[in-house]
Amino acid sequence: MAIEVLHLDAACDNSVHEVLFEKIANDLLEKGYSITPTGLPLELVDAIQTDIAQLGHTEFSPAAIGRHDDTSLNKFVRTDSICWIEGEMPGCAAWNAWMEELKLYLNRRLYLGLFAFESHVAQYQPGNFYKRHVDAFRGGNNRVLSVVSYFNSGWNPDDGGELVLYKDDEDMVGIKVTPAAGTLVIFLSEEFPHEVLPANRTRHSIAGWFRQIPGSDHLLELPDSAGSPI
Structure with a gap:
């Protein structure tokens, strides 16, 4: 299948997106999420x-x-539907290319040893949800950074569907992120429980994960101040 090459012009040139990449790197160093x-x-x-x-x-x-082989459907935990991104459509190919640039930047800046990225489009119909969970278990050396982005134009507060990011297992408040188009969220996969609240209209996002080189010991440690309420 021929893939049309999508050129992201001024809004995605080096001078612009490296400012964003540096912000992300600083946020991850300071508090573990961006x-x-x-x-x-x-x-x-x-x-x-x-x-x-x-x-x-x-x-x-x-x-x-x-x-892997230990997967199951559980409508009490999550009710969304997904489509894995393989890069065969122009926008998704550009997404993979943009994530590759982010990976290279974070490896240079934070020495994380990131080597692979996977992602899927998630579709939440009205009433769909994903209960509180973490993306990786400590010591598993698999998913290191989680990425979530949104593609919902004209999203209003009454539409619901927020991502709630919690600072630790004891945090019952968290910070709510409105799933408005263009919003980008990145956080350490092992550190932050999170959930998706039910939406009142169809909601689309991309969720992705950067993985480390097997056996890598390049772990980003949170400063003590990162434990303050978010």
């Missing part, structure tokens, strides 16, 4: 929205919980 409204280049948001609009319902499958 939240940037309108963080994604507009051209990239538009291209991915076009790709999503072209996906039929048959492209999405009910999301499972667990990893």
